[in-house]
Amino acid sequence: MKTEGGSTAAKRRAGERAAEAVEDGFVVGLGTGSTTAHAIRAIGRAVDDGLAVRGIPTSFQSRQLALEVGIPLTDLDAVDGVDLAIDGADQVVDDPDSRAHGALIKGGGAAHAREKLVDTAAERFVVVADPSKLTDRLERPVPVEVLPDAHTVTADRIENLGGDPTLRDAERKDGPVVTDNGNLVLDCAFGPIDDPDGLAAQLSRIPGVVEHGLFVGVADATYVGTDDGVEVRRY
16 A cells, blocks of 8 residues: 555545535445545545434445444335445546546446446535546446356456456455455456446346446546645536
């Protein structure tokens, strides 16, 4: 992990800036990952100071952190809507001249199915990131959550789309990563993705795919933490 002089400081600034957008009475989607964790901790401090909010976690990790910092939790079935979702990203297209401006790849933490449910349900979805996540074109492997019984057939169909799927292995245990939903993850390399929207539609049509990590036209803004402060990209 880098020190406060490096990307950790940038992540903290982005997360804390996003937390400032949370208002009294909000239902807040709580994303997953190291940058979003700074936002969750900041919201927890605001709750200690009297802010009344309810959080909807997107993973076991974000749920545990929210409980640790004292954020009251709820779920999508128990609310009328989500006022604001705060989440990170593995890559963000930062090119105002591109039709894909603001498109994301998410799923490094294998929580993208739940994240997409919460993020798309929100009135506003804010991405928190450091400059290393910005790119002209998406090019990282796209995480695809798949039903376990379908992963080989699904992998074949992804290859037919030009992808190179790899079953994600777990760390410090034998076997693959298993999501909070009990599914597997294929990391699918497509090279530079010129049409994220078109690829997203193709992946969604494959039987056995639960959800993929392409988030196109979902984010309202990205808060980019830097060494000097926070830059805001609005879409």
